[in-house]
Amino acid sequence: MSTRPTSPALGARYDRRREEVVDEAARVFARHGYAETSVQQLAAGLGIAAGGIYHYFESKQGLLVAICETIMDPLLEQARELVAGPTPEAEQLRILVGLWVAQVIDRREHMLVFQQQRHVIDGSREWRAARTDRKAFEGLVDDVLARDEAAGRIVGDRRLALSALLGMVNHTAQWYRPRGALSAQQIADGYVELLRGG
Amino acid sequence: MSTRPTSPALGARYDRRREEVVDEAARVFARHGYAETSVQQLAAGLGIAAGGIYHYFESKQGLLVAICETIMDPLLEQARELVAGPTPEAEQLRILVGLWVAQVIDRREHMLVFQQQRHVIDGSREWRAARTDRKAFEGLVDDVLARDEAAGRIVGDRRLALSALLGMVNHTAQWYRPRGALSAQQIADGYVELLRGG
Amino acid sequence: MSTRPTSPALGARYDRRREEVVDEAARVFARHGYAETSVQQLAAGLGIAAGGIYHYFESKQGLLVAICETIMDPLLEQARELVAGPTPEAEQLRILVGLWVAQVIDRREHMLVFQQQRHVIDGSREWRAARTDRKAFEGLVDDVLARDEAAGRIVGDRRLALSALLGMVNHTAQWYRPRGALSAQQIADGYVELLRGG
Amino acid sequence: MSTRPTSPALGARYDRRREEVVDEAARVFARHGYAETSVQQLAAGLGIAAGGIYHYFESKQGLLVAICETIMDPLLEQARELVAGPTPEAEQLRILVGLWVAQVIDRREHMLVFQQQRHVIDGSREWRAARTDRKAFEGLVDDVLARDEAAGRIVGDRRLALSALLGMVNHTAQWYRPRGALSAQQIADGYVELLRGG
DNA sequence: TATGAATGAGCCTTCATTCAT
DNA sequence: CATGAATGAAGGCTCATTCAT
Numbered sequence: 001m002s003t004r005p006t007s008p009a010l011g012a013r014y015d016r017r018r019e020e021v022v023d024e025a026a027r028v029f030a031r032h033g034y035a036e037t038s039v040q041q042l043a044a045g046l047g048i049a050a051g052g053i054y055h056y057f058e059s060k061q062g063l064l065v066a067i068c069e070t071i072m073d074p075l076l077e078q079a080r081e082l083v084a085g086p087t088p089e090a091e092q093l094r095i096l097v098g099l100w101v102a103q104v105i106d107r108r109e110h111m112l113v114f115q116q117q118r119h120v121i122d123g124s125r126e127w128r129a130a131r132t133d134r135k136a137f138e139g140l141v142d143d144v145l146a147r148d149e150a151a152g153r154i155v156g157d158r159r160l161a162l163s164a165l166l167g168m169v170n171h172t173a174q175w176y177r178p179r180g181a182l183s184a185q186q187i188a189d190g191y192v193e194l195l196r197g198g
Numbered sequence: 199m200s201t202r203p204t205s206p207a208l209g210a211r212y213d214r215r216r217e218e219v220v221d222e223a224a225r226v227f228a229r230h231g232y233a234e235t236s237v238q239q240l241a242a243g244l245g246i247a248a249g250g251i252y253h254y255f256e257s258k259q260g261l262l263v264a265i266c267e268t269i270m271d272p273l274l275e276q277a278r279e280l281v282a283g284p285t286p287e288a289e290q291l292r293i294l295v296g297l298w299v300a301q302v303i304d305r306r307e308h309m310l311v312f313q314q315q316r317h318v319i320d321g322s323r324e325w326r327a328a329r330t331d332r333k334a335f336e337g338l339v340d341d342v343l344a345r346d347e348a349a350g351r352i353v354g355d356r357r358l359a360l361s362a363l364l365g366m367v368n369h370t371a372q373w374y375r376p377r378g379a380l381s382a383q384q385i386a387d388g389y390v391e392l393l394r395g396g
Numbered sequence: 397m398s399t400r401p402t403s404p405a406l407g408a409r410y411d412r413r414r415e416e417v418v419d420e421a422a423r424v425f426a427r428h429g430y431a432e433t434s435v436q437q438l439a440a441g442l443g444i445a446a447g448g449i450y451h452y453f454e455s456k457q458g459l460l461v462a463i464c465e466t467i468m469d470p471l472l473e474q475a476r477e478l479v480a481g482p483t484p485e486a487e488q489l490r491i492l493v494g495l496w497v498a499q500v501i502d503r504r505e506h507m508l509v510f511q512q513q514r515h516v517i518d519g520s521r522e523w524r525a526a527r528t529d530r531k532a533f534e535g536l537v538d539d540v541l542a543r544d545e546a547a548g549r550i551v552g553d554r555r556l557a558l559s560a561l562l563g564m565v566n567h568t569a570q571w572y573r574p575r576g577a578l579s580a581q582q583i584a585d586g587y588v589e590l591l592r593g594g
Numbered sequence: 595m596s597t598r599p600t601s602p603a604l605g606a607r608y609d610r611r612r613e614e615v616v617d618e619a620a621r622v623f624a625r626h627g628y629a630e631t632s633v634q635q636l637a638a639g640l641g642i643a644a645g646g647i648y649h650y651f652e653s654k655q656g657l658l659v660a661i662c663e664t665i666m667d668p669l670l671e672q673a674r675e676l677v678a679g680p681t682p683e684a685e686q687l688r689i690l691v692g693l694w695v696a697q698v699i700d701r702r703e704h705m706l707v708f709q710q711q712r713h714v715i716d717g718s719r720e721w722r723a724a725r726t727d728r729k730a731f732e733g734l735v736d737d738v739l740a741r742d743e744a745a746g747r748i749v750g751d752r753r754l755a756l757s758a759l760l761g762m763v764n765h766t767a768q769w770y771r772p773r774g775a776l777s778a779q780q781i782a783d784g785y786v787e788l789l790r791g792g
Numbered sequence: 793t794a795t796g797a798a799t800g801a802g803c804c805t806t807c808a809t810t811c812a813t
Numbered sequence: 814c815a816t817g818a819a820t821g822a823a824g825g826c827t828c829a830t831t832c833a834t
Contacts, residue, residue, distance in 0.1 A: 033317045035233030038807055049816045051810080060808065116314060118372075119231045155396040160380070160388040167369025168362040174316075175361055182358070190358040198353035198395035203796065212796090236824060247799050249827075258825065401793095410793095429713045431629030434828055445795045447831080456829065512710060514768075515627045551792040556776070556784040559769055560762040567761025570712075578754070586754040593792035594749035599817065608817090632803060643820045645806075654804065 002058040018056045021046060022066045023109075030109035034064060034117055064117060065130070071110045072133040075103045079140045090153065092144050094192050097169065100141075101191070102184035104172050111173040141165065148195075155197040165195065200256045216254040219244060220264045221307075228307035232262065232315055262315060263328070269308045270331045273301045277338045288351065290342050292390050295367065298339075299389070300382035302370050309371035339363065346393075353395040363393065398454045414452040417442060418462045419505075426505035430460060430513055460513060461526070467506045468529040471499045475536045486549065488540050490588050493565065496537075497587070498580035500568050507569040537561065541591075551593040561591065596652045612650040615640060616660045617703075624703035628658065628711055658711060659724070665704045666727045669697045673734045684747065686738050688786050691763065694735075695785070696778035698766050705767040735759065742789075749791040759789065 005011050024046050028037050039060055043050040057063045078099050087095060104111050114121070121127045142162055149158045168191050182190075203209050222244050226235050237258055241248040255261045276297050285293060302309050312319070319325045340360050347356045366389050380388075401407050420442050424433050435456055439446040453459045474495050483491060500507050510517070517523045538558055545554045564587050578586075599605050618640050622631050633654055637644040651657045672693050681689060698705050708715070715721045736756050743752045762785050776784075 031317060031321065033233070033315075035231070036318070039809080040807075048814095050808085051817080052815055054809075055814065112317070116317060117231075119229065119310070119314060120234070123229065156388050156391045160385065161392070163369065163373055164362075164366040164389060164392060167367070167372075168365035171361065171365025171369065174365075187358065190354050191362060193354045194359070194362060194392045201796095205796095208796070215797095237826080238824080248825085249800075250798055252826070253797065427713060427717065429629070429711075431627070432714070435830080436828075446829085447796080448794055450830075451793065508713070512713060513627075515625065515706070515710060516630070519625065552784050552787045556781065557788070559765065560758075560785060560788060563763070563765025563768075564758040564761035567757065567765065570761075571757055583754065586750050587758060589750050590755070590758060590788045590791075593788075597817095601817095604817070611818095633805080634803080644804085645821075646819055648805070649818065 002056060021056050022070060025063050026067050026109040026113055030112040034113060067110050067113050068130050071107045071114060076133055076137050079137060083140055089147050093148055096144055097192050098185045098188040100169055101172060101188040104169060105176050105184050108173050108176060154195055161195050200254060219254050220268060223261050224265050224307040224311055228310040265308050265311050266328050269305050269312060274331055274335050277335060281338055287345050291346055294342055295390050296383045296386040298367055299370060299386040302367060303374050303382050306371045306374060352393055359393050398452055417452050418466060421459050422463050422505040422509055426508040430509060463506050463509050464526050467503050467510060472529055472533050475533060479536055485543050489544055492540055493588050494581045494584040496565055497568060497584040500565060501572050501580050504569045504572060550591055557591050596650060615650050616664060619657050620661050620703040620707055624706040661704050661707050662724050665701050665708060670727055670731050673731060677734055683741050687742055690738055691786050692779045692782040694763055695766055695782040698763060699770050699778050702767045748789055755789050
């Protein structure tokens, strides 16, 4: 029933295993689809019986929540630090998009699952927390863009630029391959260059 | 058993009804998810019994195929005409993206379903035709971009520009609302402006 | 709703077509199974739509009844004529088995369907007529055997001989092939020879 | 998912339960028909939920395979032992038919199911193994008959004798009732007596 | 007569989840 | 912690049958 052990040693082991389950789930959900993958198949991939999954998650949807948190939580934190920190405004966009692309690439499979299940996340009451986080992140990006726009560092309409940026960054998960030629920061710089007008 | 009647009058009736089914399916799948919507629910929305769907489609997946064809087929055709036609090269990108955005907006729900089920389409043998069409379209866009790049009309790396463009245009389906302030062509112009460097 | 036309010309046409349906049904049921063949498949084999079948039969089971009648009715009649007729007792068995084998061979497919659906025929109330006919036929054969036994023309126990005879004759439908080397009467003679002790 | 446990204790338990399912299925299918019996009904008869069946069999047809193997496997083995063993040739037929009739009687319901579904077994690719076994058994019987014929112990044509024997023995399943007057060997002796000419 | 369309009931199967061991 | 067994609900799909045209 998904109860974490209280002992510190066992607790750490539990956390490690739980993370393995999340990552394997992201991998297989990304490739085969969340709905199309049964808990039994998932468990088989992990070398355990289906019931075993329920020691770490109370439901299949709980797994989905965990996958999504894995992406949003650290990104939002990093973004907040950046904006609150000493980085010059003119460089915040580059760095913010850099962090973001790095996360999309690093958690590529988690991202794909998130995009695949977007209709669930956007639609139902229980996903309010995830939606709030996403809105918060988009708000941060928009703030940075707003200052860039005011300073004349942005091409065209800011609303459209924001949408375009969201589209291109998230889409990166679809085409990026681990042994690709470009680093996260190079990709991010390319995107920002478009917004800046070269 | 999904056999189109041979008589012209009945054939037309059949085609019309089939299209209604495809569109309703796109609507419901986009909102609630393909896997999360049962054929029964879908049929209920159409005011028919579940079995009735199978007069028009061999399977639930057949419906998905039809939804995807609805987007790709006309778009690919229009794009080919444009590239083969008399439009000056320097203006082809604007028009091509215009057509594309218009299609994404017009078939917004079909697009969302396509994106949602991308893992199925990209993964399995039976979807080769759909993949081929998509690759063909991307190839056309890439050709146009290549000429623009050669003529110095593009900011930054062309490969990245293509990926960015794919991301932003397709993402349009996620945020566009019918009574929005911008027309398809205005959105497209905004996107192209980014690639051109303002 | 399976109503035969009253006009003589149309009536004959109707009967002919109905017979065709029965025979085609026997053919395809024998090969693929009664339950495994849908009315639609059957109709497709006849070049008509599924609904068309219902002009000749009120239900799929009605077709099965017709198939079974096709075997039992003429056989029972012939058998009664033989037993009531002038044929010497000592030769009745040979002739009776000859008629029987001929029928099994001629209506091979109908027989196979009958054997396949035996559990339905033996089990339910509505098939009383068919069961009665079969019992009547077996009774006739038993009568003939009884006289042969009394006259010392039979090997072993008569009850067992009857069962054996039923088994071997009916089984003929399973192995007989149209262009076989033996005629119906030769096969029948072979069977009778076994009962007679050579 | 029909996976046998590896542990010996659980494995035995699994095998026992699986056999119970096969036998119950044979009982119900024989009486009501394979196609006419739903998995739900079958499961209800076993006191489990329908899904439970699928722990032991991959599909309803898998059950059918198991039923047929139950008859053929031990019979073929016994027959091979007999033919390879020290039994004098002149007595092999009696004993072989004895084994065979005993099996038909003992597995009466399984036999009836086999006969009922013969069209499926004879017709499709996936049943090759079952067909091969049956052919092998018939081949053994034919070998024994061939020697008997050569030694003048058989009445009439051997091919026809084989067909007749197959017919009468298999047909035994149709009429035999558990509390009948005759033992399996008595029935077998009666059949052999017919072939031998009394 | 025949057909295309539709229905409604039911079927086989899958699957998330539970629980005794 | 983990597993094998089982469940109950639901899902996709088939099919005999009806009926307006």
